[in-house]
Amino acid sequence: MSSRISREDVAHVAHLARLALSDAEIDLFAGQLAAVLEHAEDVAALDTSGVAPTAHPLPVRNVLRPDEPGSCLDREEVLAQAPQAEDGRFRVPRILGEEP
Amino acid sequence: MTGATGPGGGRAGREASAVDLAEAVRSGTRSAREVLEEHLEIVGVREPEIHAFNLVLADEARAEADAVDAAVAAGRDPGPLAGVPVALKDNLCTRGVPTTCSSRILEGWRPPYDATAVSRLRAAGAVVVGKTNLDEFAMGSSTENSAFGPTRNPHDPSRVPGGSSGGSAAAVAAGFAALALGSDTGGSIRQPAALCGVVGAKPTYGLVSRYGLVAFASSLDQIGPFARTVEDAAALMEVIAGHDPADSTSLAAPPPSLREALELGVEGLRLGVVTELMDGVEPEAAAAVQQAAAALEGLGAKVGEVSVPAAVYGLSAYYLIAPAEASSNLARYDGVRYGLRTDAADITAMFSETRAAGFGPEVKRRIMLGTYALSAGYYDAYYGQAQRVRTLIIRDFEEAYRGFDALLAPTTPGPAFELGAKTQDPLAMYMSDVCTIPSNLTGQPAMSVPWWPADQALPLGVQVMAPPLGEAVMFRVGAAVEAASPPAGGVEAASPPAGGVEAASQPAGGVEAASPPKAGGG
Numbered sequence: 001m002s003s004r005i006s007r008e009d010v011a012h013v014a015h016l017a018r019l020a021l022s023d024a025e026i027d028l029f030a031g032q033l034a035a036v037l038e039h040a041e042d043v044a045a046l047d048t049s050g051v052a053p054t055a056h057p058l059p060v061r062n063v064l065r066p067d068e069p070g071s072c073l074d075r076e077e078v079l080a081q082a083p084q085a086e087d088g089r090f091r092v093p094r095i096l097g098e099e100p
Numbered sequence: 101m102t103g104a105t106g107p108g109g110g111r112a113g114r115e116a117s118a119v120d121l122a123e124a125v126r127s128g129t130r131s132a133r134e135v136l137e138e139h140l141e142i143v144g145v146r147e148p149e150i151h152a153f154n155l156v157l158a159d160e161a162r163a164e165a166d167a168v169d170a171a172v173a174a175g176r177d178p179g180p181l182a183g184v185p186v187a188l189k190d191n192l193c194t195r196g197v198p199t200t201c202s203s204r205i206l207e208g209w210r211p212p213y214d215a216t217a218v219s220r221l222r223a224a225g226a227v228v229v230g231k232t233n234l235d236e237f238a239m240g241s242s243t244e245n246s247a248f249g250p251t252r253n254p255h256d257p258s259r260v261p262g263g264s265s266g267g268s269a270a271a272v273a274a275g276f277a278a279l280a281l282g283s284d285t286g287g288s289i290r291q292p293a294a295l296c297g298v299v300g301a302k303p304t305y306g307l308v309s310r311y312g313l314v315a316f317a318s319s320l321d322q323i324g325p326f327a328r329t330v331e332d333a334a335a336l337m338e339v340i341a342g343h344d345p346a347d348s349t350s351l352a353a354p355p356p357s358l359r360e361a362l363e364l365g366v367e368g369l370r371l372g373v374v375t376e377l378m379d380g381v382e383p384e385a386a387a388a389v390q391q392a393a394a395a396l397e398g399l400g401a402k403v404g405e406v407s408v409p410a411a412v413y414g415l416s417a418y419y420l421i422a423p424a425e426a427s428s429n430l431a432r433y434d435g436v437r438y439g440l441r442t443d444a445a446d447i448t449a450m451f452s453e454t455r456a457a458g459f460g461p462e463v464k465r466r467i468m469l470g471t472y473a474l475s476a477g478y479y480d481a482y483y484g485q486a487q488r489v490r491t492l493i494i495r496d497f498e499e500a501y502r503g504f505d506a507l508l509a510p511t512t513p514g515p516a517f518e519l520g521a522k523t524q525d526p527l528a529m530y531m532s533d534v535c536t537i538p539s540n541l542t543g544q545p546a547m548s549v550p551w552w553p554a555d556q557a558l559p560l561g562v563q564v565m566a567p568p569l570g571e572a573v574m575f576r577v578g579a580a581v582e583a584a585s586p587p588a589g590g591v592e593a594a595s596p597p598a599g600g601v602e603a604a605s606q607p608a609g610g611v612e613a614a615s616p617p618k619a620g621g622g
Contacts, residue, residue, distance in 0.1 A: 010468070017427060017471040018434070018448070019464055020456035029468050035527055036419055036469060037482070043416040043489050044481055053487030054494060056319050056349070057305045057543025058568055063348045077212045083441035090436050093443070093450050 005034045118184045118278040118332040122225070125183030128172050132165035132183025136227055139185045142275045143229070151251050152261075152270040154190045154200055156230040161185070164227045171225075179225030181339055187277035189268045190231035191238055192218055192323070193312035201314050202246035203236045205458025206439045215312025216347070217281060217323045217340045224339045229277050232267030236460045237430065238288055238316045240264050241532035244523055245462040252519070253296060255558060259516040262292030262532075265326070269296040272326045279336050280326040285316050286418055287511075287536025289324045290548040294511035294561025297550045299333045299578070300326050302536075304568045305543035306351035308337075309344030317425035318349075320418075320540040330549060330578045334358035337571065353569055361572040362579040367400030371577065372504035374565075376411040377535045382514035385560055388551040389510050392562040395584030396508075396577070406500045406507065410492040414538040417493070419530055420473045420486035421541070426463075427470030433458060465526060494542045501567045506577045510535050511548040511561030535563060545571050549581040 010030045014021045021029070075088060084091035116124070124130040140158055147153060171178040188194065191201045193211035200206050214222070221228070235245040243251040243266025251266040253259040254274040261270040265282030269292035272280050282289040284302035293300025301324045308323045315321060325336035335358075342355035373393050378386050397403045435441035435454035442453040459467070473482040500507060513534060522529040539546035545568070548561035562581050566574035 005472075009472075013468055013472045013475060015452075016475060017467050018431075018451040018455055019459070019467060020449075020452040021464070025461075025464070029465060032465060032526055033469055033472060036530075037472075039527060040416040040420055040482065040486075043413050043420070044485055046413065046485070046489060046492075048485060048488035048492070051488040051491050053484055054490040055487060057490075057494070057541065058351070060306075060349055063345075065345070073212050078437075081209055081212070081438045083435060083439075092436055093445065093447050095447050 004037070005030050115275060115278070115328065117329050118181065118327060119329075119335050121278055122180060122182045122184050122335075125168060125172065125225075126177060130183075132168035132178075132227060133162065135183050136161055136165040136185055136229070139229060139276060139278070146254070146274050147276065149252065149257055150254055150270050150274055151249060152187070152232055152267040152274060152276055153230040154202060154233050154248055154267070155198060157197065157228055160197070161227050161229050164222075168225050168227065179223060180335065181221065181279070182225035184226050184279055185229045185277045186221055186226045187229055187232045187268055187271040187280040188218060189234055189265050189280070189282045191234060191283060191314040192281060193314070194218055194228070194231065197231070199231065199314070200248075201237045202234050202248055203458065203460065203463070204247045204440060205433045205455070207458075209438045211312070213312060215323075216309035216344045218312065220340050220342075221281070226279070226339075230271075232265070232271050232280065234267055235264035236463050237314065237426070238264040238283055238285055239426070239462050239466050241287070241291060241529050242517075242519075242522065243267060243292070244519065245460055247460055250519055253516045255297060256516065258518055259558070260295070260519055262295035262512070262516065264288040264292075265300075266292045268326050269293050269298055269300065272296070272298045272328060278328070279332060281323055281336075281340070282326055283313055283316070283321055283323050284536075284540065285320045286422060286540050287533040289326065290511050290536045290546060290561065290563060291532060293326055293548045294550070294559065295516040297552055297559030298326055298328055299330055299547065299549055299582070300324065301333050301337065301547035301574075301578075302539060302545060303337065303341060303571060304351070304545045306349050307341045307353065307356075307545075307569070307571070309342075309347040309350050311344055311346040315429040317422040318429060319425060320422060322540075330575060330582045331359060331362055333547070333578075334362060334575050351569075356569075356571045358571060358575045361576045364576050365399060366396050366577055366580040369401045369506065369573070369577065370504045371396055371401045371403045372406030372500060372507045373403065374411065374500070374507050374509045375405050375407045376409065377509035377538070380513065381510045381535065384556060385510040385512060385514055388553070388560045389508055389562055391553070392551060392581050392584060393508055396580055399580055399584065401580070404504070406504055408493075408496045408500050408538070410489065410496040411538045413489050414493055414541055415530065415534050417486040417489040418533070418537045418541060419469070420482050421490065423466040423470030424473045424483045425470070427467045427474065430459075430463070430467055462526070490541050493538055497538070497542050497544060505566070506570065506573050507565040509563045509565065511563040512536075515556070515558035515560055539565055542568075544568050545574050547574055547578050549578045549585070551581070551585050553586045
């Protein structure tokens with residue numbers, strides 16, 4: 001297993017991604033991510049100086065429309081899909097650091 | 101014994117095509133309801149073994165079929181796909197009907213709208229028979245990464261159907277539906293089409309609206325057709341393609357007219373076999389392309405070899421770009437607006453616990469990989485570099501199309517593998533997409549056409565690629581590959597004794613060919 005990705009790296013990335021991983025998952029992903037990134041070394045090693053990155057396969061341009069009211073999804077129908085809703089809004093647990 | 105495993109035994113040759121079914125329903129010679137019931141009977145017999153569907157919509161489909169029949173009776177035209185049973189990959193939103201992406205995190209979710217491709221199907225008179233299984237959020241190449249269990253290959257249930265649209269491919273191969281929709285981010289239509297012996301096409305990026313397709317990697321995702329014939333795939337493409345203001349990446353190009361192109365043949369077309377995509381595949385996969393190329397040459401095409409050097413970097417670039425986009429797209433599954441929520445003391449813990457409980461291992465792996473590739477200190481080395489390599493791949497394909505009208509390659513490195521064969525080794529699984537990924541990176545259209553010599557136990561696919569918006573030439577070549585493919589004739593004569601036994605277990609009036617004998621004779 002490559003030592004390139006430590007358990008600490010994996011735990012940090014898991015935190016960024018908001019994924020609560022078990023110790024076993026952290027060990028597993030440390031090895032597997034290293035293997036995939038090792039395979040990507042051929043790409044990382046290529047000389048691409050002067051090559052522009054492609055974010056989108058075909059030319060696209062900004063899409064504008066007249067600023068006129070249109071139809072949208074029904075609020076009640078959308079809120080009915082939420083785990084919790086209250087007073088026409090999504091309800092969530094307390095935000096970190098706030099007093100309950 | 102070759103017939104036991106050959107195309108005659110495996111292909112659903114006796115079934116009416118979708119185009120023929122629609123014609124019969126429109127003209128009133130067959131009812132949509134009768135067509136539907138035939139398909140539902142086959143579902144009843146084989147679905148418990150195959151598990152192509154997350155949800156069969158029998159009652160809803162009956163109502164839709166009856167509405168089609170009522171339209172015909174009233175003298176109205178229900179549309180070009182009148183009464184054709186279609187299956188939808190379960191990452192396409194269907195209003196009021198569960199859309200799971202085969203993930204626990206979308207448990208209970210019923211979308212408040214239809215995907216544009218689904219609306220177009222309904223408007224064309226198609227009848228939706230069900231939502232098909234997939235690798236969770238379309239991440240996988242075998243349909244084993246489903247929260248609801250794997251789908252099995254109708255030609256050999258010990259093998260995978262491919263993925264991620266394995267349920268749609270299996271549904272068409274088994275005769276559960278005449279047509280199906282899938283989505284293709286790195287080969288997720290073409291690879292399962294090849295492994296299940298059906299036609300599958302990934303359109304030019306932007307030709308089919310992505311509105312209502314649950315996003316995986318937004319610069320790569322495209323919806324496309326599965327069918328048993330190239331003509332059926334073209335008919336379905338004509339229905340779903342076209343500009344949609346609800347998708348900001350939808351092309352303004354007019355919907356292509358494909359079916360008339362099928363008649364043109366390949367005489368004079370310049371076809372290039374891509375050297376880099378022939379390297380490293382199993383001998384039978386390379387042989388299929390060589391045989392197809394020789395046959396096309398016999399039909400008057402000018403066939404040569406062409407090098408697309410940067411194509412070899414496709415897999416590596418893809419497995420940085422796609423996870424990066426996925427990690428961003430899947431941030432929305434946070435337990436706030438829909439689906440699963442795991443209660444926790446504060447909102448950050450609720451996010452992390454919900455995502456831990458709702459996502460399966462492959463999705464977590466890709467979110468981790470993508471988040472890593474986008475994180476501070478690595479962004480340019482991995483994600484930025486992959487995007488520059490994407491430019492190189494696009495340039496090399498553009499160069500190839502200066503000398504050739506369309507390109508040929510294997511669809512997959514080999515035939516369907518056994519369930520479990522690659523689940524412990526993510527990289528080995530990722531390699532399944534090595535021949536299909538380049539077309540997602542370039543945005544060009546590509547399709548897989550079945551190639552199943554009589555001496556092979558399992559089907560393979562020949563892949564046809566064309567320049568962006570080159571669907572017409574791609575389908576032209578696809579039709580010629582289909583016509584040249586090893587004889588589908590003698591379907592009945594080729595049915596082996598084992599097939600006869602299985603066929604006998606089909607309900608009377610069922611479509612026997614839909615229950616192909618197990619390859620290898622069982």
